Amino acid sequence: DAKTTQPPSMDCAEGRAANLPCNHSTISGNEYVYWYRQIHSQGPQYIIHGLKNNETNEMASLIITEDRKSSTLILPHATLRDTAVYYCIVKSNTDKLIFGTGTRLQVFP
Amino acid sequence: KAGVTQTPRYLIKTRGQQVTLSCSPISGHRSVSWYQQTPGQGLQFLFEYFSETQRNKGNFPGRFSGRQFSNSRSEMNVSTLELGDSALYLCASRSDQTNTEAFFGQGTRLTVV
Numbered sequence: 001d002a003k004t005t006q007p008p009s010m011d012c013a014e015g016r017a018a019n020l021p022c023n024h025s026t027i028s029g030n031e032y033v034y035w036y037r038q039i040h041s042q043g044p045q046y047i048i049h050g051l052k053n054n055e056t057n058e059m060a061s062l063i064i065t066e067d068r069k070s071s072t073l074i075l076p077h078a079t080l081r082d083t084a085v086y087y088c089i090v091k092s093n094t095d096k097l098i099f100g101t102g103t104r105l106q107v108f109p
Numbered sequence: 110k111a112g113v114t115q116t117p118r119y120l121i122k123t124r125g126q127q128v129t130l131s132c133s134p135i136s137g138h139r140s141v142s143w144y145q146q147t148p149g150q151g152l153q154f155l156f157e158y159f160s161e162t163q164r165n166k167g168n169f170p171g172r173f174s175g176r177q178f179s180n181s182r183s184e185m186n187v188s189t190l191e192l193g194d195s196a197l198y199l200c201a202s203r204s205d206q207t208n209t210e211a212f213f214g215q216g217t218r219l220t221v222v
Contacts, residue, residue, distance in 0.1 A: 043213030096165050099152035
């Protein structure tokens, strides 16, 4: 499974877009990019995933570069409840999720 | 649809004892995975079960074991508990289709004293 690199922490003002970057330069052709988040002491929550096309759902948008070596998770209008640790994961066809250290996003009023 | 249910939510055990944790997946999900989360090591994959068979295993000692029943419910067991086994143990279930999302339970917080 490819390794991911994320900044340890980020701040975002409430109501603004939060853009969380992730590098996955060793990703291979059949590996998907997944994003999860974990609010303190709760189980991780699925956000979005994609292979090579950009994806959007009710929670966020996922932008994957053309070479697939990096991606950005976008929360369009961050709220205080979006404060959490965000994990970017590259997953092969196995069911194993390899979590890194993630990005701690702090949304402030 | 009910989510992933883990029991108990909290547990305190003594060194040397053994413990069994339970996970009920989302109805219709046959894949169940277990993870350990500690402040020092983060979230680490323990093992995955599918249709009562262990399909993947992480790098944990043999004291950590699991099983899955015909109704897809899963249990994990830790024998000869050590202080370092204190952690949040998370269970995730997934549908049969590949590359779908995993849904996590709220976890069982185990404290070994």
